[in-house]
Amino acid sequence: MFKHIYKGKKVFLTGHTGFKGSWLAYWLLELGAEVAGYSLAPNTQPNHWDLLNLPIQTVVGDIREGEKLQKAMQNFQPDVVFHLAAQPLVRESYLLPVETFETNVIGTAKVYEAVRSCKRPPVLVSITTDKVYQNNEWVWGYRENDRLGGHDPYSTSKACVELLHESYRKSFFDKENIRTATARAGNVIGGGDWSKDRLLPDVVKATANQQAVQIRNPQATRPWQHVLEPLSAYLLLGQHLLEGNPKATESWNFASDFEGCVPVQTILDLMQTHWAKVQWTDVSANEKLHEANLLQLDSTKAKTVLQWKPIWNIAQTVAVTTNWYRAYYEYGEVNTPKDLKNYVAEAEKQKLCWVA
Numbered sequence: 217m218f219k220h221i222y223k224g225k226k227v228f229l230t231g232h233t234g235f236k237g238s239w240l241a242y243w244l245l246e247l248g249a250e251v252a253g254y255s256l257a258p259n260t261q262p263n264h265w266d267l268l269n270l271p272i273q274t275v276v277g278d279i280r281e282g283e284k285l286q287k288a289m290q291n292f293q294p295d296v297v298f299h300l301a302a303q304p305l306v307r308e309s310y311l312l313p314v315e316t317f318e319t320n321v322i323g324t325a326k327v328y329e330a331v332r333s334c335k336r337p338p339v340l341v342s343i344t345t346d347k348v349y350q351n352n353e354w355v356w357g358y359r360e361n362d363r364l365g366g367h368d369p370y371s372t373s374k375a376c377v378e379l380l381h382e383s384y385r386k387s388f389f390d391k392e393n394i395r396t397a398t399a400r401a402g403n404v405i406g407g408g409d410w411s412k413d414r415l416l417p418d419v420v421k422a423t424a425n426q427q428a429v430q431i432r433n434p435q436a437t438r439p440w441q442h443v444l445e446p447l448s449a450y451l452l453l454g455q456h457l458l459e460g461n462p463k464a465t466e467s468w469n470f471a472s473d474f475e476g477c478v479p480v481q482t483i484l485d486l487m488q489t490h491w492a493k494v495q496w497t498d499v500s501a502n503e504k505l506h507e508a509n510l511l512q513l514d515s516t517k518a519k520t521v522l523q524w525k526p527i528w529n530i531a532q533t534v535a536v537t538t539n540w541y542r543a544y545y546e547y548g549e550v551n552t553p554k555d556l557k558n559y560v561a562e563a564e565k566q567k568l569c570w571v572a
């Protein structure tokens with residue numbers, strides 16, 4: 217996979233204790249990489265990071281602690297850095313706006329300074345989000361050259377990261393031969409996420425407690441995708457940066473196809489077909505915080521230039537995710553290895569470029 221480029225490579229992850237970071241650490245180890253992680257300790261119980269118990273070098277630290285972070289990166293001397301650490305929750309960002317901006321914007325600047333401080337420049341993939349665009353509530357997918365913006369502090373902080381990244385690229389990275397890109401992916405689901413105020417974690421926690429989950433916005437439509445889809449994109453982008461493809465050093469959308477852009481209500485219906493105990497009540501009448509209703513991304517650029525594409529449709533995505541949680545709650549199983557194996561097998565069947 218990925219032309220064996222990760223075999224023996226030193227890969228530094230920020231946010232390795234999180235949902236995406238723990239899946240990425242697992243996949244990188246499967247690819248033969250030497251992995252190091254820098255993050256806060258997991259803040260949910262259970263959490264995917266502890267369940268996987270992976271053999272990687274870790275430092276528990278805050279990305280805002282610039283010196284500690286630089287030391288960790290300099291000691292490891294990475295070939296590749298994937299920056300995922302963030303305060304990633306919209307509702308939390310209304311409660312903790314200053315901390316959200318500090319972590320996501322200033323913390324990212326400190327990650328970039330740590331990258332610059334390495335003797336041998338690594339390549340860098342910086343993870344932002346589908347929410348970086350000014351949301352016009354229109355039916356078209358946002359493209360990379362659409363206007364950045366944001367309403368809630370989380371989305372705005374990630375739009376700020378895109379501007380910060382562009383400033384660092386022009387001012388430092390290009391001159392210092394540090395090849396970088398940003399990746400904007402959609403609403404990610406998959407086993408092992410227990411974050412607060414996210415749809416799937418809320419549903420499975422309520423279901424495990426034999427309760428109906430309260431749904432704040434059943435009509436909200438998002439580009440849902442399985443966690444392995446954006447991870448395959450981040451790894452492919454990292455591969456292009458390592459190979460020195462000059463076209464890769466840009467911003468990239470990685471989203472499900474438009475058919476995968478469905479309302480919350482559809483996700484709940486699909487989940488129920490795999491776990492009959494899933495029940496919900498509509499509490500949208502009480503909802504006061506603003507969240508975008510309609511959001512779609514256009515991944516034409518990634519499909520054309522990188523030959524990346526998503527491989528699981530929405531029904532498969534929800535099935536795999538629901539079955540992961542069901543197996544965990546009913547049998548104590550962690551199906552991460554099985555899900556990755558099936559995902560790679562499907563990629564092979566569909567002849568995706570990165571399985572070559």
Ligand SMILES: NC(=O)c1ccc[n+]([C@@H]2O[C@H](COP(=O)([O-])OP(=O)(O)OC[C@H]3O[C@@H](n4cnc5c(N)ncnc54)[C@H](O)[C@@H]3O)[C@@H](O)[C@H]2O)c1
Pocket residue numbers: 230231232233234235236237254255256257258277278279280299300301302303304319323343344345346401402403404405411
């Ligand atoms: N999950 C999604 O649907 C989604 C969608 C789009 C973008 N993203 C982005 O992907 C990245 C990973 O998201 P996730 O879903 O895995 O989130 P998560 O909350 O599961 O993980 C966040 C990680 O960041 C770490 N972290 C948070 N604050 C930190 C700090 N100050 N210093 C050091 N580490 C810190 C946490 O310890 C954790 O390891 C984030 O940048 C997020 O904005 C996520």
